[in-house]
Amino acid sequence: MTATLETALLSTADTAVELTAVRKVFGHGSSAVVALDGVDLKVKPGEFVCLLGASGCGKSTLLNIVAGLDAATSGSLQLNTSRPAVMFQEPALMPWLTAARNVELALRFAGVGRLARKRRALELLELVRLGDVADKRPHELSGGMRQRVALARALASTTVSADGAPALLLMDEPFAALDAITRDVLQSELLRVWETTNTAIIFVTHDVREAVRLGQRVVLLSSRPGRVVREWDVKDSSDQVLDEINTHLREVISGHAS
């Protein structure tokens, strides 16, 4: 990540994230598993990209590599953004902190002062319409509300950079554990937040409908090893694209039947 900093400056304008020939192998020798094999991916600042794939396609691994939680075996990663924020399938809020304090925690780690922290945390909670429950603890909130607090916290950690670098949000199936209506609401909430904050988003999902609804671009990954199979521009999504992606996803999965 640090080695590619000089080249990063050249292409700041049109690329937020660039992965080149990223390969990730878990284990050694005969038991080694190739999770990712030569993945190339470019994300523009403010772009909403959905990574789609069945289980075992390494989409979470890819996200972890971009987040810096995991290192690629080979290949390069180039980030022209502030510190990427991550949202997981579970909200993973600190159970002993109130909603506001949870958001503040991200700002504290970034070295933001006390008063600024308080103000910013409340702003972000207002953004996800949770200003009223800022003093509630996670166990007093519903699953959907918790995930929105997690969204506010993620935004806090990615939008604090002083140099005005574009923000990047990485989401690992964040709505998979929610009920259908809540998921529906949160998807529209996320789109609204995305439009107002101009954050680039990489969104991992196995739900074609969700990918098409949210993303500007859908990237289909194959499973074991994970490779980019195809990309679709879904800005003006139609049912036809949906069917096409579904067909491809089924092909990728049925290729593993033996």
Place this chain on the structure above:
Amino acid sequence: MATPPDTLDKVGAGLDALDVPVEAHRPPLWRRFLKTGVPPLIAFALLLGVWQALWASAILPEFQLPAPANVWNELVRSISTGEAFGILWTSLHRAVLGFLAAVVIATPLGLLIAKVRVVRAAIGSLLTGLQSLPSVAWVPAAILWFGVTPSTIYFVVLMGSVPSIANGLVAGIDQIPPLLPRVGRALGAGRFASARHILLPAALPGYLAGLKQGWAFSWRSLMAAEIIATSPQLGVGLGQYLHNGSSLNDINMVIAAIFLILLVGIGIELLLFRPLERAVLRARGLTGAL
């Protein structure tokens, strides 16, 4: 996809309204007292009744089973002469000092065992083993090493409580969901910030349980040490008081001493640890046990 956004906003607002938790109504003070305070009082009264009846039946001689009234008189005597306060002070300040020293030693020790693999492999099971070794077993050795001095007493107290506190902290850290430190890392927490803002608060319930047990162990270790290691230079603590009662064949004194030892144990639990534990667990929504 077909639903227009403002309709969805309304649905969202509706969901939030439905999801906002209903404030649990706290019953009034007298009712809570009725529920939690009265049963132990009744149990105590029953115990006294059985005791009185047993004494009245005169199955056991008076020097083995005294009348409740006589024990009460002994208690009143020692309190009115001020003797009881001196005794309590001697024992309590030793227990508190010993306990605090144990906290200071056990906390870094627990952190080391929990986070450094080699240390855990080397002394982890030893520490667990020490927990099941009655600390009274250290008294003879300590007397040989330190003589009948306060050092002996503090040594026994430390051997009793350090393993409990350290083990509590280790258990607390082991039970942290791995996702929490990961989130910390994703949010940009360094090693120190992660320990301060994530690991320690997350391990607090386990640590607190360890502290509670550590206090109980230091109190009973102290009693064991005081009963065995008696000398004029050590002053009179509850243990010596109990020992003196036994030497004088004064069953009233013996029972009064046991009563005072229990009273301190229950008092510290009710006044210090119970409220602390309640506050910590309630903040995390773990109210099932309360």
